[in-house]
Amino acid sequence: MALSCNPTLLIADEPTTALDVTIQAQIIELLMSLQQKYNMAILMITHNLGVIAEMADEVAVMYLGRIVESGTVKQVLDNPLHPYTIGLMRSVPRMGAPDQKRLTPILGSVPDPLAKVEGCAFHLRCPVYKQKGCSGKDVPPLVEVEPGHFVRCLLYH
Amino acid sequence: MMSGMKHYKETADYINKMYNRQSQLDESLADQMRESEKIADATSQWRLMWRKFKRNRIAVVGGIVVLLFYLVALFGDFIAPYTLEQRMTRYSYLPPQRVYFFAGGRFQPHVYALETGRDPITLQRTYVPNPDKRIPIRFFVEGAPYKLFGLIPARRHLFGVEEGIISLFGTDGQGRDMFSRIIKGSQISLTIGLVGVALSLLIGAVLGVASGYYGGWVDNVVQRLIEIVRSFPPIPLWMALTAALPQHWSPLLIYFTITVILSLIGWTWLARQLRGKVLALREEDFIMAARLAGASDRWIIFKHLIPATFSHIIVISTLSMPSMILAESSLSFLGLGLRPPLTSWGVLLQQAQNTQVLLLYPWLMLPGVFVALSILAFNFMGDGLRDAADPYTV
Amino acid sequence: MCVACCIIDDHEKGETRMTGDNTILEVKNLTKHFPIYRGFLRRIVGNVQALNDVSFSVAKNETLGIVGESGCGKTTLIRVMMRAYEPTSGEMLFNQNGEMINIYSLNKRELKELRRHMQIIFQDPLSSLNPRKTVLEIIGEPLLIHGVARGQELKSRVSELLDMVGLSVKHLERYPNAFSGGQRQRIAIARALALQPQIVLCDEPVSALDVSIQAQIVNLLQDLQKELGLTYLFISHDLSVVEHISNRVAVMYLGSFVELAPSAELYRNPKHPYTEALLSATPIIDPDARRKRIILPGELPDPSNPPSGCKFHTRCNYAEEVCRTTVPAWEEVSPGHWTSCHLAKTLSLRGVLK
């Protein structure tokens, strides 16, 4: 249905969430073939890092309504910079890496989206925040640390 | 301030290191971290419900009106200036009196004395207030004796007059104060709903929960029963059943039988709702968890299912009150329900079922206003409760 | 009652077993069919074969992972194991002080007693906690039911449990809705541990949680296992989590086990085409490792009308004639590595690259 008007941009909002891996694979395959066929861009929203790694060219990581890091998939996944991205990568078990004996969780939980967090939205859960005054009034700006790789963290200022 | 662009990898390493250290942090820090998480107050489901309910302005107003109605009904004998037996035949069909609050600049509530007469042509009663003769309204006056709550003998009334008459809502043909009659009527009209709902609840809750929880043949039998009862249109069935009442029964017995009849039909809705609720609950993991913890059926029904449906029961009861009140007044109106000397809003309305009442004595329709008001209030309150009752949305 | 079966001939039964004494749980040929009724007379017209001839055993202090897609029978397995459903056939033996007791032959009271040793953690921490009960009531419920503790003692026991799962005692009087998902799951874990069970069935315990929270719970489960010497049966559809936490992993398809092996072995060296497909379909967080996925054609067959022969043959890329006609045997292809595939020995399948 979504393709009935020959779009140039397809927004896929969690298209694979709640699907089994085999079906998920089918969908990914389908999306990718469609992309080639129609030569369109895909904006994919997902929480599955694996899917991103498999599909995306570029990635933006969001935390509490803000992009905290963005760049090419390689940049972000191979070289995560923001504490949240790093934490995320570290808390996910990776298949085929049995040497990973223990996961590193991000402590605490995502705050109520209605609650106002001042300063860096992640500072409450950030393992380093005490070292720097991240809880100030202003939201840290997005900094381009290498070409195309942006991060919103005071540590990189 | 600037770590420099080149050093970003070092920063990332630093963050990683901190993560590694964090995993070795002692529990107290973890605890502290968790404390910072969003944790609502120690809120029970009831408190949550109340908080949500409070936010709904109309529902609160409805609730206050309902509460007020019941308070007035409870203290009716005290609030009403007259008893049911008091007839002031001199003042039959007296229109509602105007109350004046100030006399000579002083707060002194009073009414005017009335000159009574009859219109020579239409033979209608006429009442001419005499502004020169003020009758002060007194509070906590001695009046006709009554028994508060049917127990405590008393003579004091909230307000009254020492001579003449005080009739806020006018009088009926026998010169009985409508204000007092409406209050007395509320005692029956409002309780008939309560008792009826309570009985419906009893039947509906037992059958509904049993049918939902046990399923199988129990469910089947109950469902068929409900189907059959529901395949009768309510008013005709009520009519047929109340027509069957031996009318020489004592008023009290009639009153209770009517509530039983009302609830005989009312319970199906409740049972259905509860069954659905229980069916859903039965599949909830916490029921499974309790069962796996070794809980017996009884434990599950009484510790989990019934409390879980409690808010629903309250909502459903509130929402079925209007139909009970309406049913009572409709049946009484048709002459099939309660009869004088029992005084309910329906009975009062039945007596107002006259063209001449509407044309000449419209204040006799006031009980209808109270029926409507109470239904409105119950509906508003029930709606608010329903919105507030869902425990899963905060 | 039941001292049913002390003599078990492992090899003939063809089931995986660790050494006798070490076995805590043994499931034998467990089958569950749900009848389908139709028509006015409610005749049985068919069966949904939710669980088909499943056999395995679990050793003490081990974590056995079970993976499979939705509808494969994971949940049915758990429910049958907890005896929420009666099985159509098969038995489940539980090691109680060295005696293997078939739980399906127990009466109500004995069952209640036995259940103390076997508890469950559900997937959805929201629905598994009664929203109307306080933490104290929820965690204390099993203790009350079994008459283990009450009053002040109950309170202190529950406090201990809360502490054990990393929650503050201050939370004792709060209601579930005051907690975050991770915390709720901690409460659920505390409840499961209240009766000091030996084995805990974890039914997708982290699937409903936020990615960043999953790790907390996984770690907690691992810590508790170490601390209390627990045995886990860890059910999930997430292959990476299962790999991370499990000693051995079983793969289910359409109500049957298709493969069972120590996790490293299974992930590197799958012997069943379905396992291979699952592994290849699971996206890996490594942008360099984009692989060719094996796309299984079609959808899961109707469990009330499963395919003949090997149930997987309809979607298998390697299927041969024999797969269509003959049900493959459950065989040990290499030590500790069981599978049911006609072609297990001939095929060379791709595991997860390292």
Next chain:
Amino acid sequence: MRKKALLLLLVVVIVMSGIGINAAPKYKEAPELAKLARAGQLPPVEERLPKEPLVVEPVESIGKYGGTWRRAFTGINDFHAFGRQVYDTILRWPRDPKDPIKPGLAKEWYWSDDGKVLTLRLREGLKWSDGHPFTTADITFWWYDIELDTNITPAPHPEWVIDGKPMELEVVDDYTIKLKFPKPNGLAETVGLAFHGNQWPLGFERFGFFAPRHYLEQYHPRYNPKATYELFEEKAIDYNTERPVMTAWKITEWGPGATRLVAKRNPYYWKVDPAGNQLPYIDEIVLTLFEEVEALNLRAIEGGIDFQFRRMSLSNYPSFMMNKDRYGYEVLLWPDAVPSKLCYYFNQSIEDKGLREIFQNPKFRQAMSLAINRDEINEVSYLGLGTPRAFVVVPDSPYYDPNQEQLYAQYNPELANKLLDEIGLKRGRDGYRTRPDGSRLEIIVEGMEWDRATTDEMELVVAAWNEVGVRTSMRTSSRELYWTRACGNEIQVSTWVESRAIDPMVDPIWVFPYDERSWMAPAFGNWYASGGKFGEEPPKYIKEMMDLYDRYKTTVDRDEQIKIAKELLRRNAEGCFVIGTVGLVPNVVVVKNDFRNVPETFTTDWIYMAPGTLDPCHFYFDR
């Protein structure tokens, strides 16, 4: 309006005569009938009318033909709404109750000297509405094939049975018939021929003295083996539109579920006005069905009814008065011959022996009567239009005794209390009296729901009795249930809207325990009616009254009858057998301004089939 005015009200002298009018040269008829007659579809009017038509003396004036009389009724049970407009009997009640019985279908009648044979002479040439001659055969058919056929009528009407023997008929010729009894029959003229003597032996009322033999014979199993009694009943019933009638209008439209009843002019009707116009003047009567009395009243208030008093409620009087000019009608108040609108029977044969003893004490009943404030009731319930009085016949009655009018009917609570103290009903600490043995005294007044006014009245009476220390409560129920219980001797104090106050002897249920409907003692009444087979034997003071009535029944001497009736009524009044409150409460009569021949005032009594004696056939529209 005081009841004394009543005497003056009957200003209209009614002359009904079958004698001496045979000289009328030519009769006139309604234009529509004339047209039919000219077309040959009807015989000429002279041939349709009997030799000596009954001449109706107009209340006001000679009328004009035409118009539809709009009335309203409440359904199939409201047969009187139509039935009383067509009062056509063998003999007729006079318009003034003090006058003697008048001729009707019979032009003359006389008793044999011993009072055992009554000879009736019918008008010659009377015809049914289908043109078939009306003869004595229609009477014998009624008597032998309906009244005496137990398949249809289980027992003949009591006025035709003397000492257990049914009357015998002797047909002299087509117009002459003799009624023979073993003893003089004092009820034959009044009850039998004037009250019951109409064409409806079946149906709700089961009144009748004749039936259309030529029509009904074909449905009677005795004459037609294929017929059934069910079919016969269906055909004989009042509402059958096929059935020939002797009335001024004939029902032409009515069926199951219908919402209106239409009756059209009978072309063979046997009455004329003094100018020789064949009656009725009005073409048709249309009764519209109203499910609810209030809607019916509303219909009248907004001028949708031409003339009617039935079902008009007095409490709506102000509304009528306010709207009468707007909608062009007049509102009259006709006194109703009720001794009291609502009356109270203390059941002297109640099972509870203690209560029975108290109720049988005349002093108790007198006290209860004295305790009632009748003026208050009159004001509250009857707009002050009734007459507070004792339960006695109305001044129009031949048995009236002015001395009884206010007997124990003044409001005198002191005297009431004194009487109650005297008979040993002492007041307890709570102010309520106990029985002589000290046990609790509580009486229950029961009634059915009539209307607001009567309920108000009952409540006032109950309050009054509580005032004098007799603990009283009240219950109301539906008519059906109430009736059954009252007749079953189950009610302590019953209430009823009792009429028959012009000639109560026609059906003396309130005079003494006559049958189970005499709620002053249903068990004794049952004993009397069944000749001692059922019920309970009454005490002496009641037996004496029964003997008096036996004497009344078996004399045809009117003076003797009046003497006996007065004696009976004296005993009744002095003993307060029935307690009345407010009587002669007027009926509200709605008359359209152009509706004529309706008198200013007229005493209505249902026994007299009001307004039947006014001859509704001569009402007309002055348009």
Next chain:
Amino acid sequence: MLSYIVKRVLGMIPAILIISFITFVVIQLPPGDFVTSVQAQVAASGGGMDAATVEALRARYGLDQPMIVQYWRWIRGFPKGDFGFSLEWNAPVWDVIAERMGWTLLLSGLALVFMWVVSIPIGIYSARNQYSLGDNLFSFLGFLGLSIPDFMLALIWLVFGTLVLGIPAYGLFSPEMVDAPWSMAKFLDLLKHLWAPVVIMGVIGTAELIRIMRGSMLEVLNQQYITTARAKGLPERTVINKYAVRMAINPLISVLGMQVPKMISSSIIVGLVLSIPTIGPVFLRSLISQDMYLAGSILLFTSVLLLISNLLADLALAWVDPRIRYE
């Protein structure tokens, strides 16, 4: 589909039998019988009836037989369309109520139509303008309608309409039109009488329907396919009418079955007050006079009407919403 209908209809037969039996028992509950009530009627107008007549009448009507026999006498005629004999009207039950049944159905049906016609647009409006002044106003008006008893509305209308506005407030036709043959004038006359009772009956249920429609519309408007439809650039009108309303109307259809009994009840009461020839007045009368076959048949008919309306509602639901399957 067809077999489903057949199955449902066949399934109604045992239901009708059970209902008829219960009905009969209920109708027989009051003490006394039709003859007693005839007696009382005769008495009320001054006449009398002796014991022998009473017994004979009882035998004639079969009232002296055991209840089960009387019940059998009643139901055995059902297949032939014979619902017994009304003792009071002295006519077959069907003849008495056939026309009234028609009026009852017409009134109830029109009231239902009224409710729908009023509540759907208001529901849509309220959902699209949530918490606006109009939304609040409509829901307040709806609640007001919900809370005023229908008999009171009817009573007020009866007097107000007739005497103040001079509009005919009772009956279905003006008296001069009752007998007239059908014509445009008669039809208009009928409409003039009909609208008020229809509105009176309809207002009670309108509030509920508005609420359901509003809620369901809100839910649908938040659905993804509505967002998709909007994203595709479809005009808002099409989105609302073609997608949203069609889906949102489902819950309305499922309460249709519940609305019917309310309308029937209402038609009885309104019919009584406004003197409309619905089955209401006849029913009340038959209950009081214990005309058992008549009362029983009316109760039975209304119940069957309910069964049928439930069936129709189910079918309509299935027709509108293809997700529902017949099992």
